[in-house]
Amino acid sequence: MQRNLGRSVRVAVAVAVLLASVPGSGTAQPKVKTVGFAMPTTPPNVVHMPVWVAQDAGIFAKYGLDAKIFTFEGGPAAMRALIGGGGQITVAAPGIPPFVSALAQGAELKAIGTYAVRHPVAMVAQAEITRCEDLRGKKIGTPGGTGAYAEVMARGFLQSCGLTPRDVQYVNLAIGARVAALATNQIDAIVLHVDQVYEANKTKPSLHIVAHMAQVLPNGWYAAYVVTGDQIRTDPQLVQSVVMALVEANRFIYQNRAATIDIGVKYTKFSRDVVEKTYDELARIGIWPVNEGLTPERVTAGIETEVQLGTIAADTKPTYEQAVQWGFLRAAITKLGRWTGDPRWH
Numbered sequence: 001m002q003r004n005l006g007r008s009v010r011v012a013v014a015v016a017v018l019l020a021s022v023p024g025s026g027t028a029q030p031k032v033k034t035v036g037f038a039m040p041t042t043p044p045n046v047v048h049m050p051v052w053v054a055q056d057a058g059i060f061a062k063y064g065l066d067a068k069i070f071t072f073e074g075g076p077a078a079m080r081a082l083i084g085g086g087g088q089i090t091v092a093a094p095g096i097p098p099f100v101s102a103l104a105q106g107a108e109l110k111a112i113g114t115y116a117v118r119h120p121v122a123m124v125a126q127a128e129i130t131r132c133e134d135l136r137g138k139k140i141g142t143p144g145g146t147g148a149y150a151e152v153m154a155r156g157f158l159q160s161c162g163l164t165p166r167d168v169q170y171v172n173l174a175i176g177a178r179v180a181a182l183a184t185n186q187i188d189a190i191v192l193h194v195d196q197v198y199e200a201n202k203t204k205p206s207l208h209i210v211a212h213m214a215q216v217l218p219n220g221w222y223a224a225y226v227v228t229g230d231q232i233r234t235d236p237q238l239v240q241s242v243v244m245a246l247v248e249a250n251r252f253i254y255q256n257r258a259a260t261i262d263i264g265v266k267y268t269k270f271s272r273d274v275v276e277k278t279y280d281e282l283a284r285i286g287i288w289p290v291n292e293g294l295t296p297e298r299v300t301a302g303i304e305t306e307v308q309l310g311t312i313a314a315d316t317k318p319t320y321e322q323a324v325q326w327g328f329l330r331a332a333i334t335k336l337g338r339w340t341g342d343p344r345w346h
Contacts, residue, residue, distance in 0.1 A: 091242060
């Protein structure tokens, strides 16, 4: 991995210069550029909606972007598509475990933004499991396999009571089969998103949340939009336009509840009542960042959490500067203005 801070500084300066040419309201339509997104779930969850919101609400078009959105079975698959996809993928949106693992192994990648910083998931289990220790000998669903987000979260929860993956049985399954596997007793527990928790409760009311992972791992870092170093060097203006659009999409979500719920129903395939409840809960806690989001304090703490979870070794953990190209976000907030006046805004 090329860890050249001087190059990062030069790119950040270049981004600032590009501000004047980044399209916004009242400007002529720019030449359209195709951007491929690799999203980490099939189908997506409500928390993943900013990319689809930017597409359906015309925000990508405003910035001259034609988004091609691909969904994958887990963050590792999305990362592989970015690194070895032959140029089809411009931006991957994995959970943090596969991203920091790739950095630790020498990949030249940068986080340019995020759709959520805090973990928006919970460990959900059968009725007889009421605490972490009750998972000994039980079957835990791990869609995406070892190293994927769900498995790392399961590992983190097990660590909280002194258990390890050797004390349970992992069951690899398709992302779309998570709720059904739990409802039909194929597994005893699994880490689920908020919408999946609501869906699981409709299917089997005795299922319940054992713990919210944001409380188990309060310093954790959930996800990022990731690009390659080559993409930044080749077309920084494209990256800047993507970041601008994604920040606007996060803000649109809070300002347009009905439209966001319509988009959520369309793409997540959950029922409207589930999407409505999920939207209200995620909006209540301010899950989608409206300003920079990826602050040095949060990112550094999140990387250290991955060390504690065993995702990466302490001697290979990336620094903030190696993990994040913050110049694009700073430029976006400079142009769009900072949201203030609400404790949710970050």
